[in-house]
Amino acid sequence: MLPRSLTAVLLAALASLALAGPALAGPNDLPRLTEAAPTLAERFWFDDHSIGGDNHLGWHYTGTQGQSDLESQGIKFQVSMGVGGAGGLEVCGYPSGVAGWRRAYQMTPGDIGAGTCPPSEPTTGQVGWFRYVYANHDDSNPPAFNRWHLMDMERFALVPLPTAMNGPTGGAPVVWDSHWGTCMNFDQGATMSCQQSIDAGALDVGVHLGGSKYTQVGDPDAQIIPIIPAVGSQLPDGDYQVVVMSNPYGLLKEPGGAIGSVACANIHVNVGPYGDVTVGPPTLVNQGTPATCYVPTTLDPALTGPGGYDPMAGAGPTTPWCPLRPETGHCWASVPTGGDYKPASTHATGDAVRAQTAPLPQGSAIPASIAATGLPLGPLPPVPSSSTNNQATPPSTTTLVGSTTNPTTSRLEVAQSRTRTALRRVFGRSLAALRISCRLRAAGAATCAVSWRKSGARYSGKIYLRNVTASGGARRWQYRVDVTRRKDGHTTHVRRAYRVGGAR
Secondary structure: OOOHHHHHHHHHHHHHHHHHOOOEOOOOOOEEEEEOOOEEEEEEEOOOOOOOOOOOEEEEEEEEOOEEEEOOEEEEEEEEEEEEEOOOEEEEEEEOOOOOEEEEEEEOHHHOOOOOOOOOOOOOOEEEEEEEEOOOOOOOOOOOOOEEEEOOOEEEEEEEOOHHHOOOOOOOOEEEOOOOOEEOOEOOOOOOOOOOOOOOOOEEEEEOOOOEEEEOOOOOOOOOEEEOHHHHOOOOOEEEEEEEEEOOOOOOOOHHHOOOEEEEEEEEEEEOOOOOEEEEOOOOOOOOOOOEEEEEOOOOOOOOOOOOOOOOOOOOOOOOOOOOOOOOOOOOOOOOOOOOOOOOOOOOOOOEEOOOEEEEEOOOOOOHHHHHHHOOOOOOOOOOOOOOOOOOOOOOOOOOOOOOOOOOOOHHHHHHHHHHHHHHHHHOOOOEEEEEEEEEOHHHOEEEEEEEEEOOEEEEEEEEEEEEEOOOOOEEEEEEEEEEEEEOOEEEEEEEEEEEEEEO
């Protein structure tokens, strides 16, 4: 028999363990996350998620034959992520202090299920973010598809195949997804059911061992690969791959240090002169699910949370709520025939980048060298305590990559300043209602969405920034312009190859 004092100590220890609740995921009970090959690829309307009912025509009225702008299209598909290994996947989300954002933590999968998240947020171990995604496209009040998504658990890309495999001639960019994340709950199967209340406190989601999470079922908040007009004009006719990746950045822990998996399907893509996207079977027979996936060697960056790139910037609830009108499929009773209605306002338009690819076997893990290219530079930043909206001001202490002139200057501020310089050089001054929204990329690069008015014309597009080192060792920054000009029903494109912007 144990001494009474020792028995008391053991009972106290057991009681403390019982009260401690689930711990952060450990090395011996981790899930292995594997992606299935995508199927059912087809064209899909790309809703900008800013107003209810806006998934047909209606960016703004152009005055041409009584038509409004054509809405962008994209590619949707069905895919599932399986959970194997030693345990299930559980991710808990806690309020961040900024509306629409929750901090995400991976918990031990030994005993998962709704309601098993610790009541208090852990002090360490954050693996990413939940973001509240606005769809605003159904006839319910509040909209049923405005929901919490787990970000960066899966990423998708449209990748051009090599020309020798009937890929597009003349080159084509890699087009990334809309970065809306994955709608998560516990074992919801083919549905995308997840928490709808933006005021929800903690979030508790996951998949039990042996289960799978289905995405891309056609819901308006599903993460798709959008093809906006400026991108579609860069996609020659040919065969492409839809490449899907689970846990692409290695943010979630898996056994043995493994990082997710890649899967892919070959499709044929044609973009017509008016932006109409056609998706069909690949040219090579029986190559719809190939043995090799062409994975970009540089990933689209992961989210850094409030103050960084926000795929829902500009989106929000429809206030006041307006039901969809059956005669138009929009909130309005008749399509507007004059003036502006409302332009697309979110940033989630699918980054198009020229990128090298690496051939990897279907179903293989993601190399750490690739996963690291999309991670935030440094640890996940803290949420600014003074932030009260969805687009917080970036912290002023962010280290600037690629410049030694002022290490406390925000990289976002530098990107915005360089964008203004590039616009002045190409389009001059007096740019009215100028809007610049930059997204940071690896190695000090950035992609900046821009829009303005000048001399009765409307301009919108992107400025691409990058850092280079010349053969003599001189360090420079460069800019590339891809902008659309609209005036009196006429549309022109202004494109400039990379040019030197200045020293860095």
